[in-house]
Amino acid sequence: MKQYFAKMDDLGKPLKPAQIARMKENVAQIEEVLKGIEAEVDRVKKAGIPAETVRKRGQMTVWDRIEYLVDAGTFCPLHTLYNPLDNEEGMTGVIDGLARINGKWCVLVGFDNKVMAGAWIAGQADNNLRVTDMAKILNLPLVWLVNCSGVKLTEQEKVYANRRGNGTCFFRHAELEQRGIPILAGIYGTNPAGGGYQGISPTILLAHKDANIAVGGGGIVSGMSPKGFFDEEGAEQIIEATKHFKEVPPGSVGIHYNHTGFFRAVFEKETEVLDALKQYMAEMPAYNPRFFRVAEPAAPKYPPTEISSIISFNQKAGYDFDNILARLVDNSENLEFRPDFGPEVYTGLVKVDGFLLGAIGNRMGMFANYPEYTSKYTGIGGKLYRQGLIKMNEFVTQCGRDRVPIVWFQDTSGIDVGDIAEKAELLGLGQSLIYSIEQTNVPMMLVVLRKGTAAAHYIMGGPTANNHTAFTLGTATTEIYVMHGETASTASFSRRLVKEKEGGKSLGPIIDKMNELAKEYYDKSRPFYCAKTGFVDEVVRYEAIRNYMVAFANGVYQNPRSICPQHHMMLPRLIRAQIVKGLERPSKEAE
């Protein structure tokens, strides 16, 4: 099939010096946003007690462990700023991401032992569900760095119970194991109660000599106050009892290596636990990449660093999506699917690190004589119309048939609205795309390049595609909201304005409210807000998007649940509707 894949069609163009000069201010605006994001990431890395304090105890921090464990340059962090319940630490107490360990890709998650000795804190349960979802969607091993002191007792109501509380993750571990997805755990420190289940629920348990896992902590002095309340006398008794409490925590290696044998192995040094994880990772089931690669890996012909000179920080200004995609894919090549149909959407096959991926993205600009169902208005980039929706449905369905994973790029202001659009069946075609995605069973990732708006954010591989979209990236220009803030203000207050005007009252207070609402929409759609609340799983520099695409491609092709032989694929043939060179209908004379 090299005639399809070895050399695809050229995509994108080099940037002209005039454009680079004109976009200087644009680049500066993007850098300003990234500076804010990077300051928050730095704050998260420094959360809790100082790293030096941990190291002086002879221990490694979670960051030290990740650095030692992961193949250099392969860690793609996710959920770094995820903090939906507003913890003062600015995070949920775990660090996670996609990583390659000893040549094999995995989903990696570790407790931040600087933050309350790796306690369960608010928001962590949802973080862990996202992590286990990723392992499930990508069919990748899950590697845990367990160092968990259990529930933060002063906030137990936020972490312990509930349908998707912290305990849910143990059911997910069981679910992954039933699906044949292994969970490896390196276990450190004291892990009572919830921490004990974090330790026992994985598949292979590798412990440091000072680690323990237990049903409950033996360190809890006494129990309830016999008086039913606390007073000075009771406090003095607690002080005395605590001073003399020297019990070794239950479930040490003496019990769980020597006695129960739960721990497969125990190691003197912290690094030896990580070395053992590396050895196990080397033995994880994985195809050699050549099994699935369609071509030799190649860097994009145009540098990804140029993307901030292409995408406009001004949300109302257009840009060339093809030029962005060209800077993310191997050799800046593609096979575009139905280029003359549904011009507001790009669909096509691309190569990333030699692997075949489907790419779908919104195109900007104006589309004369389009959409075909009306002459009352003209098509504009970012909106979705009938042909674009049909094309995405077709492409997604064919990707499912050919087992081609999909990368979505969103910059959408929504689906066309009004009775004309309703007659054109757009509501039904939007839901059809959701149906198409759900029946493909191929992994997907999403990049919200700029706007993620209205139902278009759902249907274009949004994070709501729980079973398919492994993770969502945001950028410095990401904005996610149901509609633009000014549109929402108008929709909310237009009738009120009429009423006040007809009543002869001042419009000032209503105008103030409209401006307040528009500002609130703006503030609550910014990249940091999106990362904090989980609208996206990480905000990254444009040039880092390719790293995540490489991790995604390698991850999904490492050990896929189903395979379509390259020579059975239909998409390349549908795209090259004409017969391949050398197979044209021969003349009678030639036959």
Add this chain to the structure above:
Amino acid sequence: MSIDVVAPMPGKIMDVLVKVGDKVSEDDELVILEAMKMENPIYAPADGVVKEIKVAKDAKVDSEQVLLVLE
């Protein structure tokens, strides 16, 4: 040979990025047209020299209206 550069849809001219006599290359941005709440660049369809500019900033234009002429 002259080439007319036309507005693909009705809108308002946000900016004219070239002046008469400027040499332009295919795909260079010539004019920014605001339409449907978006600022859309109008690109040069081919290499050439700007012979005539028929619109000014803030002008309202119709679909197919000639914005400028290249030679």
